[in-house]
Amino acid sequence: MPSSTPASAMSDRAVEIGQAPAQEQVYRPWRAIARKFFSYKASVVSLVILILIVLFAFAGGPLWKYSYAVSTSDLSAPPSWEHPFGTDHLGYDLMAGVMRGTQRSLSIAGTVAVLATLIGSIWGAVAGYVGGWADSLLMRIVDLIMIFPLLAVAAFLARQSQGGEHGWLLVALVLATLSWTVLARVVRSVVLSLRTREFVIAAKIAGAGPVRIIFRHLLPNTVGPIIVAATVLVASAILSETALSYLGFGVQPPDTSLGLLINQAQGAISTRPWLFYFPGLFIILIALCVAFIGDGLRAALDPKQQRK
Amino acid sequence: MLAYLVRRLLVMIPMMLIASFLMFVVISFSGDPLAGLKTMQPPPPPEVLHAMAVKLRLDQPLLDRYWMWLSGLFVGDFGPSIHNIDIGAELVKRLGVSLRLLALGIVLAFLMAVAASVIGAVLQFSWADHIISFVAVAMISMPVFWLALQLKRLAISINQELGFRLLYTSGDGAGMTASTPWDRVLLLIGVLALPTIALSMQACGKWSRYGRVALIDALNSEYVKLARAKGLSETRVVLAHGLRTSLAPMLTVVAAGGAVILGESVVTETVFQWRGMGDLLVTGIQNNDVYVVLGWLLVAGLIIMVFNLIADILYAVLDPRIRYER
Numbered sequence: 229m230p231s232s233t234p235a236s237a238m239s240d241r242a243v244e245i246g247q248a249p250a251q252e253q254v255y256r257p258w259r260a261i262a263r264k265f266f267s268y269k270a271s272v273v274s275l276v277i278l279i280l281i282v283l284f285a286f287a288g289g290p291l292w293k294y295s296y297a298v299s300t301s302d303l304s305a306p307p308s309w310e311h312p313f314g315t316d317h318l319g320y321d322l323m324a325g326v327m328r329g330t331q332r333s334l335s336i337a338g339t340v341a342v343l344a345t346l347i348g349s350i351w352g353a354v355a356g357y358v359g360g361w362a363d364s365l366l367m368r369i370v371d372l373i374m375i376f377p378l379l380a381v382a383a384f385l386a387r388q389s390q391g392g393e394h395g396w397l398l399v400a401l402v403l404a405t406l407s408w409t410v411l412a413r414v415v416r417s418v419v420l421s422l423r424t425r426e427f428v429i430a431a432k433i434a435g436a437g438p439v440r441i442i443f444r445h446l447l448p449n450t451v452g453p454i455i456v457a458a459t460v461l462v463a464s465a466i467l468s469e470t471a472l473s474y475l476g477f478g479v480q481p482p483d484t485s486l487g488l489l490i491n492q493a494q495g496a497i498s499t500r501p502w503l504f505y506f507p508g509l510f511i512i513l514i515a516l517c518v519a520f521i522g523d524g525l526r527a528a529l530d531p532k533q534q535r536k
Numbered sequence: 537m538l539a540y541l542v543r544r545l546l547v548m549i550p551m552m553l554i555a556s557f558l559m560f561v562v563i564s565f566s567g568d569p570l571a572g573l574k575t576m577q578p579p580p581p582p583e584v585l586h587a588m589a590v591k592l593r594l595d596q597p598l599l600d601r602y603w604m605w606l607s608g609l610f611v612g613d614f615g616p617s618i619h620n621i622d623i624g625a626e627l628v629k630r631l632g633v634s635l636r637l638l639a640l641g642i643v644l645a646f647l648m649a650v651a652a653s654v655i656g657a658v659l660q661f662s663w664a665d666h667i668i669s670f671v672a673v674a675m676i677s678m679p680v681f682w683l684a685l686q687l688k689r690l691a692i693s694i695n696q697e698l699g700f701r702l703l704y705t706s707g708d709g710a711g712m713t714a715s716t717p718w719d720r721v722l723l724l725i726g727v728l729a730l731p732t733i734a735l736s737m738q739a740c741g742k743w744s745r746y747g748r749v750a751l752i753d754a755l756n757s758e759y760v761k762l763a764r765a766k767g768l769s770e771t772r773v774v775l776a777h778g779l780r781t782s783l784a785p786m787l788t789v790v791a792a793g794g795a796v797i798l799g800e801s802v803v804t805e806t807v808f809q810w811r812g813m814g815d816l817l818v819t820g821i822q823n824n825d826v827y828v829v830l831g832w833l834l835v836a837g838l839i840i841m842v843f844n845l846i847a848d849i850l851y852a853v854l855d856p857r858i859r860y861e862r
Contacts, residue, residue: 372555375837379799384821384829385566467679471803474681475818490682494807497689508682515677 264528271524274517281514285330294321296328297482307502314502316493325484326506332485333469334514336400340465343404345458348411349450353442355412356419367416370409378406379468383477396485399478403468407461414457418450452529459522463515470511486511537852544848548841552834553606559833560602569594569618569826591616592826605830615827623831626816631835633708634812637731638801638839645736645743645797646790650783652740653747657755657782658774668744675741680800684734684807691730702726708810735804739790739797746789750782757781784855791847794840 266272294300294311299319307314313322355366385402422428423446431445447454472478473487481488486507493503569592573580593601593616605615614623652672656665691703702722709727714720754760755778763777764770805814813832820828 372551372558374795375551375555375840376559376833377795377799377802377836377840379802380817380829380833380836381562383817384563387821387824463677467677470679471681471800474679475803475806477821487679487681490679490685494685497685498692501689504682504685508679508686511679511682512674512677516673519673519677 261528265524268524270520274520278517285327289327292324294324296324313506316503325489329484329486329489330510332396332479336396336469337462337465339400340404341458341462344408345411348408349415349454352412352415353419353446356416357423357442370412373409387477396479411457414453415450418453419446456526459518463518466515544845555837569824572824614831618825623828627831630813630816640732641735645739648740649743649747652744653751656748657751672741672744675737680803681807687730687734706809731804731808747786750785754778754782784851787847787851791844794843798836
């Protein structure tokens, strides 16, 4: 059951704000949050569309009759039943390309979100809890990284080792090492407000070390802001990856991504516009869905809004 | 205020030094600048490779290299280039081109964001508010290069309708001349219009969402109630009392977005084939010209720091509760 650990963490919060759960009726905040989330129509619709896109990208590839890497004899064909998204001037089926590209773009965004969330949360929690010079040092490092345009640094680093089967993983690693800073700031500010709370002091008196306090007591209580910040990260990672690939520094051919597809199509905007519409539509749809899901989560997880 | 300004400017010096060192180390360790040369067919003779390595100071230890680069900066020497580019001169020239786009894009985005947040906050939950909110999210979700390509397509049909070239879809206007002042204005608009719109949309979407919330908060506050009770007109209440304080939190978001918009200007310039900072960086990376990339990042870091400083000063001007004197 994935809900067991967070539930216990949340009951910490319930105790801390003085609402001790009744003995016979266990307080299940995650169920309330889920109910709240599912009451936002835009968020639920977005979630459904995103799941469909994920299925389309990951399950569609093997099922579809054409491969993104094998050309057909239909050159520059507009969308039809045979090629729903059309083909390019070399006869590659665009729907197969979009499936593969979406797969790559989603894998990169997911990897970036997971890694950056891990690094950023731990970094921010340590800075906020330890405080003093360690806090100053850790947060100045965050400031330093934020001075530079992510896209420029990522372009240089990703370019250094070209292509290959795992080329996309390198792009993801580069983006993750540059984008965790936002998470660190968010988590630090939450931890700063929690570190003097009773449950932390109680844990400290009971003999818990800083590592245990950070991982067992502080981080579980910052899950709300972390999830919201992570969704923002997914959306911005999609846009960064596509921009990198568009510039030619991200995913390299023969592999493909949504940004690379648009890069390859830009010479044919007026003659074969479909090549340029479909990949763009998928980028916008993914980013839009993630944004609306994030809005729903923010509203569902924000205790301020629950009071209303 | 002056003391604060001096202190902020002084803090920038160590920040920039540490940042430049960090940058230098990361870039030096991330790969071999001669890798492209070494894999050339036919391979260049070893003497050429050696001469190139000496030229790029690769025979020196890392710390010496950093020192040579740093001390060179003070006399305007940005380091050696693989393709014999005068990096300093090139940076100055390109910066002039790019700053136009950057400044105009940021101003346009900010003005549109303010207008959108005023409409959204005053007409909260109306259809206009819902439409603006949706457009804002759509703008945030739209990749800059896709929007820019879309605008290019649109411009081509506009030009066809008009029968003459009003909007330029490529080039930064360098080398183009106009005889009359009127033609010069038209040329400037034609060159700048599309890239500025493309660059500003995403930022505008982001900023208007924060602006709307900040203005709603401000309009619900006590001092706005007082202003209303005193019988001030609604326009005055919103613009002079509500908007003024809500611009301050908006500025924080604007300042934080400096690095992002600078990165997006690289993409925008690439789509419109400008010979600005974006092109310098992209070709620098393609050629593995490390000192070009280093110089570029240095200038970018400085721009963002100055940008943050301006935002902080405006913050104090706008919000009378904030004073920097101590």
